[in-house]
Amino acid sequence: xxxxxxxxxxxxxxxxxxxxxxxxxxxxxxxxxxxxxxxxxxxxxxxxxxxxxxxxxxxxxxxxxxxxxxxxxxxxxxxxxxxxxxxxxxxxxxxxxxxxxxxxxxxxxxxxxxxxxxxxxxxxxxxxxxxxxxxxxxxxxxxxxxxxxxxxxxxxxxxxxxxxxxxxxxxxxxxxxxxxxxxxxxxxxxxxxxxxxxxxxxxxxxxxxxxxxxxxxxxxxxxxxxxxxxxxxxxxxxxxxxxxxxxxxxxxxxxxxxxxxxxxxxxxxxx
Amino acid sequence: xxxxxxxxxxxxxxxxxxxxxxxxxxxxxxxxxxxxxxxxxxxxxxxxxxxxxxxxxxxxxxxxxxxxxxxxxxxxxxxxxx
Numbered sequence: 001x002x003x004x005x006x007x008x009x010x011x012x013x014x015x016x017x018x019x020x021x022x023x024x025x026x027x028x029x030x031x032x033x034x035x036x037x038x039x040x041x042x043x044x045x046x047x048x049x050x051x052x053x054x055x056x057x058x059x060x061x062x063x064x065x066x067x068x069x070x071x072x073x074x075x076x077x078x079x080x081x082x083x084x085x086x087x088x089x090x091x092x093x094x095x096x097x098x099x100x101x102x103x104x105x106x107x108x109x110x111x112x113x114x115x116x117x118x119x120x121x122x123x124x125x126x127x128x129x130x131x132x133x134x135x136x137x138x139x140x141x142x143x144x145x146x147x148x149x150x151x152x153x154x155x156x157x158x159x160x161x162x163x164x165x166x167x168x169x170x171x172x173x174x175x176x177x178x179x180x181x182x183x184x185x186x187x188x189x190x191x192x193x194x195x196x197x198x199x200x201x202x203x204x205x206x207x208x209x210x211x212x213x214x215x216x217x218x219x220x221x222x223x224x225x226x227x228x229x230x231x232x233x234x235x236x237x238x239x240x241x242x243x244x245x246x247x248x249x250x251x252x253x254x255x256x257x258x259x260x261x262x263x264x265x266x267x268x269x270x271x
Numbered sequence: 272x273x274x275x276x277x278x279x280x281x282x283x284x285x286x287x288x289x290x291x292x293x294x295x296x297x298x299x300x301x302x303x304x305x306x307x308x309x310x311x312x313x314x315x316x317x318x319x320x321x322x323x324x325x326x327x328x329x330x331x332x333x334x335x336x337x338x339x340x341x342x343x344x345x346x347x348x349x350x351x352x353x
Contacts, residue, residue, distance in 0.1 A: 076344075079351065084344045088337055096336075097327060110336060117340045121347040165281050167313075172278050182276025183307075190312035191319055199323045208324055227324040233289065245291070252285035259320040 069133045077124040088117070091134060094229060095141050101213050101224050102145045112148055116141040135239045142221075166260030194266060204265060211261030215254050222247055223254035275303045280310045284317055 069090075075083035095116055099109035119140045127136055173180040198204060212220055212228070221240055225231045231239070237247050275283070280303055286292050287300050304310050 079348050081341065081344065081348075085337070085341055088340050088344075092337060092340065093328075113336075114340060114343060118343055118347070121344065165278075167281055172276075182278040184277045184309040186309075188309035188312035188316070190315040192315070194319075199319065200326050204323065205327060208320075209327060212324070212327075223324065227321050228327045230325060230328065248285055248289050248291050251289070252282075255285060255317060255320060256281075258324060259316055262320050262323065263316065 070129060073124060073127060073133065076121075087133075091137055092117075094134065095137060097228060098138060098141055098224060099145060101209065101220060101228070103149065104210070104213055108148065112141065112145050115144040115148070119144060131239070138239070166256035166258075191266070198266075204262070207261060207265040208258060211258045212254070215257060219250045219254035219257075222250040223258065226251055227255070275299050277303075277307065277310055280304060280307070281313060284314060288317070 069087070072083045072087050076087060092113065095113045096109065099112040099116075100106060103109050103112065116137065120137060123140065127133075131139075171184060171186045173183050173185045175181050177183075212223055215223065218240075222236060222242075225236045225239065226233065233244060233247055233251075236242070237244055240247070242250070280300065283292065283296070283300055287297065292300060304314060
């Protein structure tokens with residue numbers, strides 16, 4: 001393959017394979033057993049990964065200090081697979097979450113993540129270290145996602161209202177009320193009777209994810225980084241180029257709508 | 272200084288939580304919430320919404336997906352070498 005040009009992300013064979021297997025998964029709800037062997041015919045290449053605990057504990061374990069990440073990037077650039085795998089483990093979960101908040105189709109989200117990693121590989125030599133590695137990767141993901149969304153219209157739903165507080169006007173006394181203008185006219189449930197297990201159920205979490213993915217882009221970015229990823233406001237402002245005030249406005253609108261969606265979800269499930 | 276309305280509390284809740292209010296407004300916010308159970312309930316809802324959004328972070332790392340990405344790395348490395 002000497003002299004072959006770096007393939008367009010759209011023609012990478014591994015990517016297509018993933019896409020196909022993802023489709024199968026979507027249709028059958030099952031993962032084809034042949035997938036892994038097909039993708040890595042050279043069994044030795046498959047990274048050693050014990051089937052140990054995953055999830056938040058694993059995510060914490062894989063989070064790297066920044067200076068270490070820079071050297072990982074340099075090593076990956078030189079062809080070190082271990083270094084690359086470490087980066088993949090550290091960042092893929094967050095990239096996947098970010099992609100899934102942008103598109104509703106999980107298989108499409110995974111394709112976007114794969115394209116992001118391809119773009120990261122191609123851009124390794126251009127990474128200047130002015131931003132953190134995760135910010136750089138999220139920026140690349142945003143570009144990849146925007147391109148795909150433009151190509152596959154309709155993935156992102158739009159919301160009509162952009163400036164409401166998520167609380168219907170009718171729940172407050174009108175401005176003409178002699179005594180209680182602007183005050184609640186209805187009771188508000190504090191959700192103290194809602195058990196934690198209910199909030200963390202698959203149904204509730206997917207309702208929240210849907211609500212976030214339906215937000216306008218700025219609000220979606222801010223809430224995804226602040227409340228899902230747990231970034232500080234300073235980090236988010238730096239990453240997105242926002243003032244503190246603007247960041248708060250976007251965050252407020254986003255949280256308000258997600259709260260409203262959660263309220264609808266909880267009420268709907270009750271009745 | 273007049274009492275803030277419930278509607279204003281709803282509008283200011285994020286500014287309050289994020290430390291974006293000046294001290295006078297902050298005091299008025301607290302004066303209201305202390306005597307207003309529905310606003311306290313709304314406040315609790317917001318807090319729980321934020322905490323629940325954070326639960327979306329606990330997504331398993333998918334070893335097969337990781338393998339697919341490392342395969343991309345192999346392709347890329349072969350291109351570089353090739």
